[in-house]
Amino acid sequence: MFHKILIANRGEIALRVLRAAKELGIQTVAVHSTADADAMHVRLADESVCIGPPASRDSYLNIHQILAACEITGADAVHPGYGFLSENAKFSEILDAHNLTFIGPRAEHIRVMGDKIEAKRTAKRLGIPVVPGSEGAVTDDVEAKRIAAEIGYPVLVKASAGGGGRGMKVAKTEADLSDALANARNEAGAAFGDDAVYIEKYLAKPRHIEVQIMGDGKGNAIHLGERDCSLQRRHQKVWEEANSPALNVEQRMKIGEICSRAVADLGYSGAGTIEFLYEDGEFYFIEMNTRLQVEHPVTEAITGIDLVHEQIRVASGGGLSVTQDEVRFQGHAIECRINAEDARTFVPSPGVITHFHTPGGLGVRVDSGVYSGYKIPPYYDSLIGKLIVHGRNRVECMMRLRRALDEFVVDGINSTLPLFRDLVGNVDVANGDYDIHWLENYLANKD
Ligand code: ADP
Numbered sequence: 001m002f003h004k005i006l007i008a009n010r011g012e013i014a015l016r017v018l019r020a021a022k023e024l025g026i027q028t029v030a031v032h033s034t035a036d037a038d039a040m041h042v043r044l045a046d047e048s049v050c051i052g053p054p055a056s057r058d059s060y061l062n063i064h065q066i067l068a069a070c071e072i073t074g075a076d077a078v079h080p081g082y083g084f085l086s087e088n089a090k091f092s093e094i095l096d097a098h099n100l101t102f103i104g105p106r107a108e109h110i111r112v113m114g115d116k117i118e119a120k121r122t123a124k125r126l127g128i129p130v131v132p133g134s135e136g137a138v139t140d141d142v143e144a145k146r147i148a149a150e151i152g153y154p155v156l157v158k159a160s161a162g163g164g165g166r167g168m169k170v171a172k173t174e175a176d177l178s179d180a181l182a183n184a185r186n187e188a189g190a191a192f193g194d195d196a197v198y199i200e201k202y203l204a205k206p207r208h209i210e211v212q213i214m215g216d217g218k219g220n221a222i223h224l225g226e227r228d229c230s231l232q233r234r235h236q237k238v239w240e241e242a243n244s245p246a247l248n249v250e251q252r253m254k255i256g257e258i259c260s261r262a263v264a265d266l267g268y269s270g271a272g273t274i275e276f277l278y279e280d281g282e283f284y285f286i287e288m289n290t291r292l293q294v295e296h297p298v299t300e301a302i303t304g305i306d307l308v309h310e311q312i313r314v315a316s317g318g319g320l321s322v323t324q325d326e327v328r329f330q331g332h333a334i335e336c337r338i339n340a341e342d343a344r345t346f347v348p349s350p351g352v353i354t355h356f357h358t359p360g361g362l363g364v365r366v367d368s369g370v371y372s373g374y375k376i377p378p379y380y381d382s383l384i385g386k387l388i389v390h391g392r393n394r395v396e397c398m399m400r401l402r403r404a405l406d407e408f409v410v411d412g413i414n415s416t417l418p419l420f421r422d423l424v425g426n427v428d429v430a431n432g433d434y435d436i437h438w439l440e441n442y443l444a445n446k447d
Pocket of ligand 1: 201208235275277
């Protein structure tokens with residue numbers, strides 16, 4: 001087992017990783033920018049190192065500084081959290097070259113899944129269902145028209161290097177296709193320095209359903225069921241739940257087994273998420289994230305398995321603590337991502353939180369790095385906390401969520417708490433009757 005883990009992240013996820021390390025009796029090192037000197041993960045860590053000024057590229061993305069912090073403190077492993085360096089294959093290789101362990105998958109797997117065309121090709125080879133579309137990049141318009149006619153309009157032009165919904169254009173008919181291709185290429189070239197694009201069928205009303213997997217790097221893997229993350233705003237997840245209200249047990253086990261077999265064949269190590277669009281009973285792979293995800297606690301709630309413990313175990317060569325047969329899915333869990341934003345306009349609201357009170361009681365978990373008097377710096381994402389509620393079934397979970405939201409107090413800044421109070425009382429949400437466009441439509445038609 002590791003002696004000391006350096007946590008290369010900030011905010012709630014840094015605290016989340018720190019808690020897991022402490023439980024395993026491992027020393028912790030926090031790194032932080034000058035803007036985060038007062039952060040909770042810095043206070044609670046055994047040691048801390050300031051790694052630079054506020055801008056992420058000079059601190060949380062600064063590989064040299066993080067290496068130096070490992071050297072100074074004698075850390076033997078690095079947990080990257082999510083975002084920042086978590087899907088940076090080069091970072092994992094550099095750590096390797098310095099005899100430090102990257103708590104995550106091997107560099108080659110990060111690299112393959114970071115390129116959407118390669119990821120899709122690999123998924124298909126491993127028996128995962130994918131969205132019908134071009135085999136690889138499309139380079140000329142004639143070929144594109146032939147492929148689009150074959151799969152049927154509307155089609156979506158997507159950037160191979162895409163992320164955050166950028167470099168994506170819909171073509172409703174053949175007349176739109178040339179423009180969609182040119183626009184997607186331009187956007188992708190400007191944003192990612194890579195203008196490779198591909199074509200796939202545009203699904204009209206899918207749900208976003210993703211499968212959590214864990215591999216031991218030695219050819220064994222398990223799945224921990226799915227999460228439904230269809231409630232999104234601008235392709236950002238807002239509300240996540242496990243299990244998906246749309247799946248039954250057979251569907252769950254079937255897609256779960258496809259995913260666990262695929263990552264076992266790949267020799268994948270650590271936590272990963274295989275994301276699908278789901279429409280009319282069919283799953284369509286869109287991408288794989290080779291890291292811990294923001295919404296992982298809903299999976300922890302229904303399985304009782306600590307995903308960060310498992311990540312640390314696997315990275316240290318200890319293997320998984322459970323077999324597939326031992327995984328039990330119990331009850332229902334929902335997570336609300338509470339942001340420091342206006343609940344109506346979504347304008348960020350940095351500043352001092354004058355009063356912060358979190359709900360408690362059975363089945364209620366709050367993962368947050370903030371506290372009363374904490375000043376939210378303007379430099380990073382706007383997540384202030386995640387409320388995760390568990391119940392024996394979805395109805396109980398929703399009742400508990402409503403109660404927990406009522407108890408939650410965030411004063412001094414704007415937060416998205418009012419949005420969740422609205423959603424928990426909405427009939428479609430209560431029925432689990434929504435797709436990836438539902439929240440945008442709801443927000444557009446509110447008032
Ligand atoms: P990114 O990495 O940019 O987030 P993804 O491939 O994960 O890109 O897709 C982001 C979102 O775009 C999905 O959650 C979904 O809302 C939408 N999307 C992606 N592919 C399709 C498709 N083939 N049909 C319809 N919507 C899609």
